Amino acid sequence: MPEEKKPEACSSCNGTGQRxxxxxxxxxxxxxxxxxxxxxxxxxxxxxxxACGGKGEREKL
Incomplete structure (x- = not known):
């Protein structure tokens, strides 16, 4: 089974969703x-x- 990708805080906005x-x-x-x-x-x-579309998180690569 493929490993599930978990979201992590966006490094561009530090997880706030805004810049x-x-x-x-x-x-x-x-x-x-x-x-x-x-x-x-x-x-x-x-x-x-x-970078995250305002979500504050992105999938961990």
């Missing part, structure tokens, strides 16, 4: 105009981790 927004650096504001919200992260300063 710091690269456009605003996590501030939630536009990098050039502070009074304007960042449209990439909707002012949260965080975006879904692309």
């Amino acid at each position: 710091t927004c690269s456009r605003c650096g996590g501030t939630g504001s536009d990098a050039f105009v502070e009074s304007v919200i960042c449209i990439h992260c909707d002012a949260s300063g965080r975006v879904e981790c692309a």
